[in-house]
Amino acid sequence: MLRWTVVFLIIAIVAAIFGFGGIAAGAASIAKILFFIFLILFILSLIFGRSVRSDV
Numbered sequence: 398m399l400r401w402t403v404v405f406l407i408i409a410i411v412a413a414i415f416g417f418g419g420i421a422a423g424a425a426s427i428a429k430i431l432f433f434i435f436l437i438l439f440i441l442s443l444i445f446g447r448s449v450r451s452d453v
Contacts, residue, residue, distance in 0.1 A: 402428050
């Protein structure tokens with residue numbers, strides 16, 4: 398998922414360089430959403446991964 402975030406971020410940067418403001422804004426917002434989803438899933442995996450291993 399982090400790979401898709403980087404891909405959309407690169408698309409946003411390239412689109413902004415060439416002057417496509419709408420495409421750049423859309424790709425940047427998708428990258429931001431994917432990053433926050435990745436961050437939430439990463440934190441949840443850290444929390445629940447520790448609790449499962451400590452019970453064993």
